[in-house]
Amino acid sequence: MTTSMNRIGVDIGGTFTDVALQYSGGLSTCKVLTNYSHPEQAILDGIKLAAEKAGIALNDIGQVIHGTTLVTNALIERRGAKLAFITTEGFRDVIEMRSENRFEQYDLNLSLPKPMVPRQDRLTLNERMGPNGEVLLPLDPAEVDEMVQTVLAGDYEAVAIGLMHSYANNAHEVQMAEALRAAAPELSISISSVISPQMRELPRFNTVIANAYVQPQVADYLGRLVARLTEEGLDAPVFMLHSGGGLISVETAAEQPVRLLESGPAGGAIFAADFARAHGLNSVLSFDMGGTTAKICLIEDGAPKTANTFEVARTYRFKKGSGMTVSTPVVEMVEIGAGGGSIASIDSLGRIQVGPRSAASEPGPACYQKGGTEPTVTDANLLLGRLDPDNFAGGAIPLSAANSDSAIAAKLADELGTSTEDAAFGVTEMVDENMANAARVHTVENGRDIEHFTMIGFGGGAPLHACRLCEKLGIDDLLIPPGAGVGSAIGFLKAPFSYEATRGLFQHLHQFDAQAVNAALQELENEARLFVEAGAKDAPKTSRLTAFMRYSGQGWEIPVSLPYKEFADADKAEILVAFEAAYQTLFGRIIDGLPIEITNWSLVVASVLPDVDRVTPHGAGKPAEELRSRSFYDAAQRKQVTAREIARSAMTPGAVAEGPAVIVENETTTIVTSAYRAIGQGDGSLLLRRKGDTA
Known part of the structure; x- marks a missing residue:
């Protein structure tokens, strides 16, 4: 694996597309708004911007590493191929019967998610394999021919094949797939013995269905992306980050797109794990907050926790059991609808709720001045003084405090009979409490005590919220790495094949x-x-x-x-x-x-990746140089506090920013609450440590 060449990582998120270019002079990063209709255009715009900042021509880039939410979004929004599912006679309703688990126990009107394939498109074969691979009922070639004609008559774009016990013997699946390919070479076909050759028919069927459902769309997108890059003079191999935290070729990704379900968040976990190893931290809570979601992951002994199943497209406010369980390797994390673009509303009981709906990049939060009228977390942070309206995203996106005030007043404050500042505080406190609860549950489910962990915060929104999160969770140490605003994209560059x-x-x-x-x-x-x-x-x-x-x-x-x-x-x-x-x-x-x-x-x-350089801890030294004085709302004190604004570049090793402080950079802003102090570290990280502890 070559590490000396210029390499670029690109992460498409729900709101921003993040770009990180690694070159001989260091690291060039940028954020651009995600283009939903043509996501490859945002990638090109970001790559050009990062290359221009680095003074590098596009044809000097030797490798592109990409992560995308396309697969997840297609499954959630049901924007996939017209699909047929072929299974064993008697098992066509497995995906509709699910596990018979009532994920909302006391809801008498419980609504189960609809299966990805309607019943009329679930077809059956009269065959049967045993659990040890023995043929209990042979597959009749005449029935195979009849099934081929049924599929052709149905005008399907893709076919998923999942037969009973095919993980033990896939002969019947292969026989059916070969017959379909011979009759319709352009048809997209996925078989469960290749996509997920494991026990348990429900997740295995779900996984092959999900793969087939998105395969034509993903293959088309990746083909367009590679073609556009080549047209622009960037004729470099493209690799994808898969959900398990490693790199695969773009060809493999096109064949098995279900492996891309959590590719972006997995990059964030790799990013945090790299810094955990560099700082000698064995127990880390990774906190990744972007524009649409927040992700929390346990990292122990320098590696993120992984799993072989994952639940996608939950229909009950990210409630476990309400989604579609797929069996694919994944970095295990808890994900909630809590990002900068998450929309705040009042529920039927008169309470502030945040997410899971997001304003995303189109139209975006009200303060973006792009037509958004719904109050979001970003709008609340702006009104509370945590964001600078003239220096958001390095000044590329001017923010309107007036728009934020109008949105929060109209949709929240007026209905609650309170001030816009109190309503904005309610929004941020609710989103912080949602994330804290998710972190508590995740650590308890894994048998861990959360207060013994160090938090690593990254993503555009995490440095704004991480300190308050640590206050709620009883965590004493928080690390904000350099490049935190585009952490997942940087993580792509640190991932192994x-x-x-x-x-x-x-x-x-x-x-x-x-x-x-x-x-x-x-x-x-x-x-x-x-x-x-x-x-x-x-x-x-x-x-x-x-x-x-x-x-x-x-x-x-x-x-x-x-x-x-x-x-x-x-x-x-x-x-x-x-x-x-x-x-x-x-x-x-x-x-x-x-x-x-x-x-x-x-x-x-x-x-095998090269060893990371260990970082020597720096204790508190001299105060960092102050840019100016400003105020922000300190949630723990329930009031506006006067804070020092400090440039991230001024946080040299040992430099101290006593809270309350605001540390600013192009991609994000770090809020240091009154209970913490920030200390610059040798690798450019910020160590936020609770006051009273040894620095």
């Missing part, structure tokens, strides 16, 4: 079959290395193995990290110890006497 291959292989631990496991792991390694070699042929590789295990009778598994090696039957004792340690960490106790099962295996092959 990686691929996670998965396979369902059910075994009782006491009957552990090492030979079968070793054969499956060899297949996983061959699959993963094939994809990684495409981008990092000569780089050293590392492998990470995870077994998904449970006590017999339990409904779900936990991930158990294991050494990647050739197993022997006697290694079941070692696997037992690893499982019990993982179970103890999550639940506080183990269960004696119950047999243990292994359901799925996961192997990640990744290129």
